[in-house]
Amino acid sequence: MGSGTGIGRVRGLGSAKSGVHHWWLQRVTAVGNLLLVLWFLVSLLRLPNLGYKLVFAWLHSPLASVPMLLLVVSTFWHFRLGLQVFIEDYVHEEGSKVAALIALNFYVIAGAALAIFSILRIAFAPLGVAG
Amino acid sequence: MSRNRARPLSPHLTIWRWGPHMLVSILHRATGTAMAIGGGVILIWWLVALASGPDSYARFIDLMTHNPPIGPDGMPMGPARLNWLPALVLVGLSWSFFQHMLSGLRHFVMDIGAGYELKTNKSAAIATILGSLILTVLFWAVILARG
Helix, strand or coil, rough: CCCCCCCHCCCCCCCCCHHHHHHHHHHHHHHHHHHHHHHHHEEEEEEECCCCHHHHHHHHHHHHHHHHHHHHHHHHHHHHHHHHHHHHHCCCCCHHHHHHHHHHHHHHHHHHHHHHHHHHHHHHHHCCCCC | CCCCCCCCCCCCCCCCCCCHHHHHHHHHHHHHHHHHHHHHHHHHHHHHHCCCHHHHHHHHHHHHHECECCCCEEEEECCEEEEEEEEEEEHHHHHHHHHHHHHHHHHHHHCCCCCCCCCHHHHHHHHHHHHHHHHHHHHHHHHHHHC
């Protein structure tokens, strides 16, 4: 381990063993996002308005709540993977980097939990609760 | 990580002439970050408001929109309209999605090793920028056309 270039120091050490998995999950969630977000946008455009009763009744149906749950998982996972790279590329000080990565994990997990719980609450609400 | 500061690194941003591929690359990160933070927070907000009942949903809608003027017949003229700030944010987020989507599709092509020829690469980069603007205009045209 000399004091050469970065590439010189890591050459021959083999892979870090985890990069391909990150790359692959980024692609899988990207395809998921492509289908699910387009479905979501088209669904919103097809609703006559975004009033409470209509939107509640729409999200109450399994054919909307299940894709919506998948959308939250796929997009928030993709957020986590993408912002991780963003932080690793631009935050160079080790302490700040760790703090930023922890904050990122807290944000995506807490945010996804809130969104998922809300969707389930609507999906499992008794019929007619929307009035 | 220790680094010998005296050794040169390969040339970075400042040495290259700007091109569409560089713009698309940085836009991919910027739009992705905007959607992850801004889009994520608004989506959570909307879902929590909807799950919390009609009153909280009404407060959310009230923050986002204002009622149209009342017509001579005493009825509001058309549906509620977006306030300027939410409109700016939502138009920005929709453009971010289309730009990130097209640029992401370009990434899939490059992932299989295609599209690296200089002209092809440049044209594809320009196509994502034009495409995202067209899709954003179409998306909001549909919304406005329905009133």
